[in-house]
Amino acid sequence: MADDKSKTDNRDRSKVAGDEDYEIAYLSKQAGITPEQARELIKRYGNNRDKLMEHARKLT
Structure with missing residues (x-):
């Protein structure tokens, strides 16, 4: 189920939700890497x- 982008709260935005494709x-x-590289870094x-x-900067 997709996140409701209209609802905002005090979640920790310094974390990446690795199971979400949009993240x-x-x-x-942002890092200039492939999605596969991003998943491996996570x-x-x-x-x-x-x-x-x-x-990620070290990969580029």
Whole structure:
């Protein structure tokens, strides 16, 4: 089921929801990597957005 984008709350936006395709697509676009690379980074380093971006920069 898709998220209701009109509902906002105090969720932790510093985390990447690795099971959501739109999150993977956003991360890969922002970092300039492929979605497969983004998924591998999440598996390897967890879902902390800052840490993922740090490691993604090393791939480019």
